Amino acid sequence: METKKIVSIGFVASLFVAAFISFYASSHPDGLEFVAEQIGFLNTAKDSAVATSPLANYSFAGIENERLSIAVAGLVGVGLTALFGFGLFSMVKKKDSSPRK
Amino acid sequence: MKLPQMHIPDGFINAQISVLALVISAVFVYVALQGAKRQLDEKVAPLAGLSAVFIFAMQMINFPVAAGTSGHLIGGALAAILIGPWAGVLAVTVVLIVQALVFADGGLTAIGLNVLNMSVMATLMAWIIFRLLQRMFPKNRIGFLSATAIAAYLSVPLSAIGFTIEFALGGTAAIELSTVLGAMVGVHAVIGLGEAIITVLTISAVLSVRKDLVFGATNSKISLGK
Numbered sequence: 001m002e003t004k005k006i007v008s009i010g011f012v013a014s015l016f017v018a019a020f021i022s023f024y025a026s027s028h029p030d031g032l033e034f035v036a037e038q039i040g041f042l043n044t045a046k047d048s049a050v051a052t053s054p055l056a057n058y059s060f061a062g063i064e065n066e067r068l069s070i071a072v073a074g075l076v077g078v079g080l081t082a083l084f085g086f087g088l089f090s091m092v093k094k095k096d097s098s099p100r101k
Numbered sequence: 102m103k104l105p106q107m108h109i110p111d112g113f114i115n116a117q118i119s120v121l122a123l124v125i126s127a128v129f130v131y132v133a134l135q136g137a138k139r140q141l142d143e144k145v146a147p148l149a150g151l152s153a154v155f156i157f158a159m160q161m162i163n164f165p166v167a168a169g170t171s172g173h174l175i176g177g178a179l180a181a182i183l184i185g186p187w188a189g190v191l192a193v194t195v196v197l198i199v200q201a202l203v204f205a206d207g208g209l210t211a212i213g214l215n216v217l218n219m220s221v222m223a224t225l226m227a228w229i230i231f232r233l234l235q236r237m238f239p240k241n242r243i244g245f246l247s248a249t250a251i252a253a254y255l256s257v258p259l260s261a262i263g264f265t266i267e268f269a270l271g272g273t274a275a276i277e278l279s280t281v282l283g284a285m286v287g288v289h290a291v292i293g294l295g296e297a298i299i300t301v302l303t304i305s306a307v308l309s310v311r312k313d314l315v316f317g318a319t320n321s322k323i324s325l326g327k
Contacts, residue, residue, distance in 0.1 A: 001310045001311055003144055003145070003147060003148060003311070003314065004147070006148070006307070006310060006311060006314070007147045007148060007150075007151045010148075010151045010154075010155055011151060011154060013155070013158075014151070014154045014155045014157070014158035014159075015158070017158040017159060017161070017162060018157070018158040018161055021161075021162055022104065022158075022161040022162060024162075025104055025161060025162045025163045025164075025171075026105075026163040026164055026165040026171035027104065027105060027163070027171075028105065028163070028165060028169050028170050028171040029105050029106075029169075029170055029171065030105045030106070030107045030163055030170065030171050030172060030173060031166070031170060031171075031172050031261070031285070031288040031289050031292050032107070032108070032109065032261075032264065032285070033105060033106060033107075034169070034170035034171075034288060035281070035284040035285050035288055036113070038284060039276055039280050039281065039284050040274065040276065041113065041272065041273075041274035041276055043274075044112045044113055044273045044274050045110040045111070045112045045113060045208075046110065046111040046112035046208070047110075047111070047205075048110065048111060048201070048205040048206075048207075048208050048209055049111075049208075049209050050201075050202060050203070050205045050209065051205045053203060053204065053205050055203050055204050055205075056204060056205035057104060057106070057204070057205065057206075058104040058161060058204055058206070059104075070104065073204070074158070074161055076203075077157055077158075077161070077199060077200075077203070077204065078154055078157060078158055080199050080203060081153050081154050081157040081195060081196060081199050082150065082153075082154050084153070084195050084198070084199060085149070085150040085151075085152075085153030085154055085192065085195045086147065086150035086151075087150075088150070088191060088195060089137075089141065089146045089147070089149040089150045089188065089191070090146060090150075092134055092137045092138055092141065092146075092188075092191065093137065093138065093141045093142070093143050093145075093146040093149075094138060094139060094140065094141055094142055094143055095138075095143065
């Protein structure tokens, strides 16, 4: 299978996970937050300077429908990560490589 | 419904240790940039970009673990074995920066701590463990995936120990170190199972279609049965 095809399949799978599967994710606190709550230092957490970001907490502000709100957040996140990730690795790579099939 | 916050927020760790972590992280990211320029084959560069995207998506999927808590992929082991440790450090860093800046997940002043624990420690420790085990295990697919599983598993409690050290040095709450260590390692010893499963399934899928794309499978004489 060509690398391009694998990357395309992986990208579509990532979109699907971020936009659709994410709705079914557990909303329990994650390991760190759980520990912080249990042993009593969760109250030292401060709001992020970007806590009012329209995408804070992986939902899209202004969209009432939860499923849609998470989906939009997921899609935007995948898009931004793709932009930054593919962009970075198009610059940071070996230049003189012998091509692999 | 809200997806849980996943990373270290502002306030847990004081400014001095946060800045120290930022400096250490910056050095590692610089080294990783140089390392990836040596290591990352041009043909595989798109796969490195995809790794960042895939890790972002998978981190949205918190899976339940015991007693009202959840866990999520870190992705350091996955990235290290798939695209190499240095590109791996960069891929996870990209994800953490997007999450902190856009999704308010992980404090802005805590970015160095999060990068240090998850991009640097998880990725590089997973890689070191993977390489050690790869030498000891049978040179076949089972051996390869077993090394992958153990490296991915251990990377999670090791990251939790990283947090514990930072908390010991700069935690803003006065809590007994052994309490933090026990709780963090205890929970993350369970979460690591999820990391191992997701990492093995993903690496196994890529091995099946194109084993030459898997960094951990190149530069080694192992026979992966395909």
